[in-house]
Amino acid sequence: MKLLAIDTSGDACSAALIFDNSIEQRLEIAPRRHGERILMLMQALLDEAELQVIDLDALAFGCGPGSFTGVRMATAVIQGAAFAANLPVVAISTLAALAQGQFRRGGQRHVLTALDARMGEVYWGCFTIDNNDLAVSCAAERVCAPSQVALPKRADWFGVGSGFNAYAPELSSVIGHSLHGIDPFAHCEAQDVAVLAAAAFDAGQYVSAEGAMPVYLRDQVTRCQ
Amino acid sequence: MRVLGIETSCDETGIAIYDGERGLLADAVYSQTAIHAQYGGVVPELASRDHIRKTLPLIRQVLDHAELTATQIDGVAFTAGPGLIGALLVGAALGRSLAWSWNVPAIGVHHMEGHLLAPLLETPAPNFPFVALLVSGGHTQLIDVQAIGRYRLLGESVDDAAGEAFDKTAKILGLPYPGGPELAKLAERGDATRFRFPRPMTDRPGLNFSFSGLKTFALNTLQQELPSAIDAEQTRADIARAFEDAVVDTLVIKCRRALRETGHRRLILAGGVSANQRLRERMNAAISAERGEVFYPRPLFCTDNGAMIAFAGWHRLTAGQYESLQFTPRARWQLMDLPPV
Numbered sequence: 077m078k079l080l081a082i083d084t085s086g087d088a089c090s091a092a093l094i095f096d097n098s099i100e101q102r103l104e105i106a107p108r109r110h111g112e113r114i115l116m117l118m119q120a121l122l123d124e125a126e127l128q129v130i131d132l133d134a135l136a137f138g139c140g141p142g143s144f145t146g147v148r149m150a151t152a153v154i155q156g157a158a159f160a161a162n163l164p165v166v167a168i169s170t171l172a173a174l175a176q177g178q179f180r181r182g183g184q185r186h187v188l189t190a191l192d193a194r195m196g197e198v199y200w201g202c203f204t205i206d207n208n209d210l211a212v213s214c215a216a217e218r219v220c221a222p223s224q225v226a227l228p229k230r231a232d233w234f235g236v237g238s239g240f241n242a243y244a245p246e247l248s249s250v251i252g253h254s255l256h257g258i259d260p261f262a263h264c265e266a267q268d269v270a271v272l273a274a275a276a277f278d279a280g281q282y283v284s285a286e287g288a289m290p291v292y293l294r295d296q297v298t299r300c301q
Numbered sequence: 302m303r304v305l306g307i308e309t310s311c312d313e314t315g316i317a318i319y320d321g322e323r324g325l326l327a328d329a330v331y332s333q334t335a336i337h338a339q340y341g342g343v344v345p346e347l348a349s350r351d352h353i354r355k356t357l358p359l360i361r362q363v364l365d366h367a368e369l370t371a372t373q374i375d376g377v378a379f380t381a382g383p384g385l386i387g388a389l390l391v392g393a394a395l396g397r398s399l400a401w402s403w404n405v406p407a408i409g410v411h412h413m414e415g416h417l418l419a420p421l422l423e424t425p426a427p428n429f430p431f432v433a434l435l436v437s438g439g440h441t442q443l444i445d446v447q448a449i450g451r452y453r454l455l456g457e458s459v460d461d462a463a464g465e466a467f468d469k470t471a472k473i474l475g476l477p478y479p480g481g482p483e484l485a486k487l488a489e490r491g492d493a494t495r496f497r498f499p500r501p502m503t504d505r506p507g508l509n510f511s512f513s514g515l516k517t518f519a520l521n522t523l524q525q526e527l528p529s530a531i532d533a534e535q536t537r538a539d540i541a542r543a544f545e546d547a548v549v550d551t552l553v554i555k556c557r558r559a560l561r562e563t564g565h566r567r568l569i570l571a572g573g574v575s576a577n578q579r580l581r582e583r584m585n586a587a588i589s590a591e592r593g594e595v596f597y598p599r600p601l602f603c604t605d606n607g608a609m610i611a612f613a614g615w616h617r618l619t620a621g622q623y624e625s626l627q628f629t630p631r632a633r634w635q636l637m638d639l640p641p642v
């Protein structure tokens with residue numbers, strides 16, 4: 077399996093390459109400078125592995141939610157690269173990748189993800205790590221006020237993402253009793269996108285370049301729609 | 302060299318292929334007008350969301366139409382500014398990545414250089430040097446063009462662009478967005494003698510413009526006349542006509558002045574407003590009376606399109622200019638800051 081994944085959904089900008097069961101990642105914190113860096117990171121990974129884009133089996137990207145501009149950038153980069161090299165694309169939720177990253181770092185198998193969505197809202201997801209060590213969503217991802225987040229019944233969730241920083245008091249008053257820890261500073265990383273994407277690709281869950289689309293969650297972007 | 306051009310700076314997705322030997326091989330524009338009409342103007346986030354849906358399918362369509370395979374493209378040009386940053390980013394990211402994956406050079410094109418060179422896609426094409434009048438939704442500029450990339454600003458609008466004035470006045474007259482072409486249509490039924498609007502900044506030397514006063518003039522005239530008007534629709538048409546005449550006259554006066562000051566014989570018009578029929582007629586008459594020549598793009602290439610980006614990109618790529626492995630579009634970017642080829 078040779079798969080290249082990227083994420084530009086937040087302040088971090090990262091690319092990861094799965095090649096021969098090993099994974100390499102390049103990550104930079106580069107707010108508003110993703111356009112200067114992302115293709116360089118992708119190229120560096122390929123150079124190191126002595127691969128070209130056309131040698132890959134698939135491309136993957138963090139499709140959102142996150143910064144609208146950021147997820148569109150990842151989408152556009154992957155659309156272009158996939159179209160030119162005629163490669164399939166796997167779109168991975170940034171919330172799922174965030175949960176996968178928490179499992180990688182801390183081993184937690186029940187992860188709540190909350191990203192600061194501004195305007196008094198969070199992008200919200202609930203994930204369980206399955207027997208294959210992959211994050212699986214256990215409730216539809218949504219954008220809502222912190223007071224509205226839904227929590228499947230369990231008592232030992234771990235919370236991750238910027239939402240736990242931006243709305244700490246609100247979230248803690250709603251779900252604090254079910255949380256045994258939080259990491260409000262973690263961000264989505266391409267290596268976790270890659271791990272989920274490799275499994276999804278094996279399961280046939282991929283699209284063509286044109287099928288690669290962002291997932292915003294927030295669809296109300298004008299006042300009088 | 303064969304170049305794929307990508308334009309996504311505002312509310313049109315434009316894709317085209319320009320071949321140095323065979324000319325334009327394919328061109329397609331998808332307009333988002335219907336999406337923004339209900340808001341009375343372009344909603345940037347909606348524009349970006351639509352570009353990401355439309356750009357790649359349009360690229361495939363254009364390649365198919367030209368019966369080209371990917372390996373027959375030698376370079377990619379994308380609009381890198383000025384424009385809406387989110388919209389620009391879609392075309393820039395896609396175009397730069399496409400070129401990377403194809404392993405061909407890419408170039409970020411200045412949107413106004415695209416407009417400015419569009420008349421060169423026609424036959425006969427103007428030779429350098431010439432004076433360019435860029436009249437679009439965001440710009441009204443007179444430029445002394447010595448060659449590609451050798452631009453000297455002669456004058457520009459100190460407030461609203463001509464297209465912007467058209468659109469705002471159209472709104473005042475109750476016309477649907479985008480108002481420029483609608484206003485021009487209404488003006489055809491207008492009586493040119495009923496109202497006379499000022500010709501701003503023509504009574505003093507210089508090549509700058511000011512159009513924001515005209516929309517206020519239109520508003521005041523409308524408010525004065527409507528209550529007593531027997532035929533409100535006719536009054537609107539008469540105001541549209543008076544407005545259009547004032548803009549056209551002003552542009553003609555300044556262009557004539559610019560030709561005299563530079564000593565050039567050739568004038569080119571480009572940008573959305575250069576599609577205006579009355580402007581073309583009066584400009585032709587005025588400039589040919591002075592033994593000058595005027596050049597325009599075909600109406601389709603006056604407004605935003607991919608052909609002008611492919612063409613401008615082709616010129617720069619064949620001159621050996623290209624981007625490093627990055628895309629950094631800019632919302633603001635002065636034409637005069639471009640390097641010569």
Ligand SMILES: Nc1ncnc2c1ncn2[C@@H]1O[C@H](COP(=O)(O)OP(=O)(O)OP(=O)(O)O)[C@@H](O)[C@H]1O
Pocket residue numbers: 311383384412416436437438439440463464465467468479480481482485572573574575576577578603604605
């Ligand atoms: N027939 C016409 N008469 C008058 N104005 C017109 C006509 N056709 C188009 N326009 C005007 O042209 C403008 C659109 O042109 P264009 O697409 O070149 O501008 P833009 O891309 O929005 O701005 P810029 O190129 O400066 O970034 C609009 O303001 C529109 O009203």
Ligand SMILES: [Mg+2]
Pocket residue numbers: 412416437438572573604605
């Ligand atoms: Mg334009």
